[in-house]
Amino acid sequence: MQTKPFRIGTRGSPLALAQAHETLDRLVAAHGMASEMFEIVVLSTMGDRITDRSLSEIGGKGLFTQELEDLLITEGLDFAVHSSKDMPTKLPTGLFLSAYLPREDIRDAFIGRTAKKLLDLPKNAVVGSSSLRRQALIRRLRPDIEVITYRGLVDTRLRKLAEGQVDATLLAFAGLKRLGKETVPTEIMDPDAFPPAPAQGAICIESRIGDDRVNRLLEPINHVRTHETVTCERAFLAALDGSCRTPIAGYALSDGDTLRFSGMVLTPDGTMHHRISAEGKARDALELGRKAGEDIRIIAGTDFFSSWT
Numbered sequence: 001m002q003t004k005p006f007r008i009g010t011r012g013s014p015l016a017l018a019q020a021h022e023t024l025d026r027l028v029a030a031h032g033m034a035s036e037m038f039e040i041v042v043l044s045t046m047g048d049r050i051t052d053r054s055l056s057e058i059g060g061k062g063l064f065t066q067e068l069e070d071l072l073i074t075e076g077l078d079f080a081v082h083s084s085k086d087m088p089t090k091l092p093t094g095l096f097l098s099a100y101l102p103r104e105d106i107r108d109a110f111i112g113r114t115a116k117k118l119l120d121l122p123k124n125a126v127v128g129s130s131s132l133r134r135q136a137l138i139r140r141l142r143p144d145i146e147v148i149t150y151r152g153l154v155d156t157r158l159r160k161l162a163e164g165q166v167d168a169t170l171l172a173f174a175g176l177k178r179l180g181k182e183t184v185p186t187e188i189m190d191p192d193a194f195p196p197a198p199a200q201g202a203i204c205i206e207s208r209i210g211d212d213r214v215n216r217l218l219e220p221i222n223h224v225r226t227h228e229t230v231t232c233e234r235a236f237l238a239a240l241d242g243s244c245r246t247p248i249a250g251y252a253l254s255d256g257d258t259l260r261f262s263g264m265v266l267t268p269d270g271t272m273h274h275r276i277s278a279e280g281k282a283r284d285a286l287e288l289g290r291k292a293g294e295d296i297r298i299i300a301g302t303d304f305f306s307s308w309t
Contacts, residue, residue, distance in 0.1 A: 005039040006217065009068040009080035012042040013153050018178045019203045020081045022101060023221070030220040041077060043067045065206075069095060072206065078214050079207040084199035084230055085172075087206075089238035094208055098215050099222035100230055101203040104174035106196045106251050108134065109185035112168040113161055116186040118194075121145060121167055128157070128166035132268060136247035137194050138170075139270030154179060174201035195249035195264050198233035202226050225254040228282045232289035236263050239293025252289070257282050263292050265300055274300040 006027075010020035017040070024038045044067070068080040069092050079098070087097065115121045118141060128150025129135050135147045150157060150169060154176070161169055176184055205221075207214050229252040236250045247270075250263035259282050266273040276296040280288040297305070 005037050006078045006214070007076070008038055008040050009071060009077035010040060010042060011064060011068070012044060015154060015175050015179055016081070016083075017042070019083065019101075022178070022203065023081045023205060026101065026221045027217065031217070041071075043071065069206070072208065075208075078211075079205050079218065082204050082206060083175075084202040084204040084234075085197045087199070087204060087234075089234055089241075091206070094210075095206055096209050097204045098207040099205040099218040100226040101205075101221065102223040103226040103229065104177055104201040105188075106201045107173045107191055108170050108189040108194055108196055108200075109173040109176055110168060110170050110187040110189055111158070111161060111184055112186045113164070114167040118142065118168070118187065118189070125167040128160065128169045131170075131197070133197055133247045133249050133266070134170050136266040136268055136270045136273075137249070140266060140273060141193070141270075143270065154181070158184065172196070172200055191251060192262075195262065196251055198237045198248065198250045199230045200251070202230045204230070225282075228252070228259060228285045229254055232259055232261055232285040235286045235289030236261065236293040237289075239290050240265065240297060250289075250292075252285070254282060259285055259288055261288055261292055263296055265296055265304070267304070272304060274304070 008020055008024060010016045020040050024035065024040065027033065027038065028035050064086040065082060068077065071077045072080050073092060073094060110118050112121065114125060121142065123144050124146060126146045126148060127138055128148050129138065130149055130151040138145055138147050148166065150166060154171060157169055157171065160166065173185065173188055176182055205218055207218060232252040233250050237248060240246065240248055247266040247268055250261065252259050252261040259280055261278045263276045264273055274296055276292050276299065278288055278292040
């Protein structure tokens with residue numbers, strides 16, 4: 001019988017805490033346990049501490065997860081809650097993504113100060129974004145726009161926008177909704193024209209391989225369709241060796257037993273891009289995403305990918 005609280009690891013941002021509490025609430029509901037049987041353990045990560053440089057400059061993905069994973073490996077945590085799009089495609093030995101919560105909206109949200117839509121921004125407007133994918137997509141649609149690196153918590157970015165430091169910014173709509181800020185966007189981006197990051201909008205739970213006690217606890221809250229779509233998207237990313245250093249977009253949609261995947265790779269300046277679509281059985285999600293990644297690598301060619309280095 002469990003006598004000590006299960007320790008849930010998380011970052012300390014308002015969004016990360018909202019995701020950890022959603023996980024806790026779902027576990028309480030699934031098992032009929034008292035909320036006191038769970039303890040939220042807040043850790044600061046390198047990605048939280050360094051906010052004056054882009055993620056690609058300081059190491060890419062893993063900057064928001066390493067401290068949590070280190071404590072998870074040493075059994076200082078029972079499991080950790082993450083934004084799935086922050087997760088590297090290669091996890092530390094002994095850890096795996098054991099569960100996904102039901103996915104929120106996959107789309108990007110545009111928040112404009114001088115125009116309500118990206119395409120309506122004045123010539124030479126300034127848009128702030130920390131994402132190389134968003135930067136490349138903005139440059140593809142509006143090459144006249146100046147894009148600057150723009151990091152910080154959601155409220156920090158919105159404050160900078162209100163102060164006039166930029167004309168607009170983009171954030172994940174899912175995160176805004178989880179923070180109760182769903183009315184903030186001035187435009188919700190069409191995922192066909194402005195495709196999201198792989199795994200955007202999904203909360204994942206990381207635990208130890210072979211820890212049957214914890215993994216049995218998590219099993220009832222795993223959302224199968226989210227697990228399938230994100231598995232496909234992460235396999236696409238892995239096939240391209242994707243990180244925060246590379247402009248890659250992609251999303252899978254579930255339709256019963258079928259998955260439909262759409263992916264895109266871009267040069268950082270947005271001047272060149274390649275798309276791919278694929279369809280297959282949901283049970284083959286891993287293979288579907290992997291093959292899409294391998295195929296688009298062949299279609300784009302070696303010279304295209306050399307622009308990323």
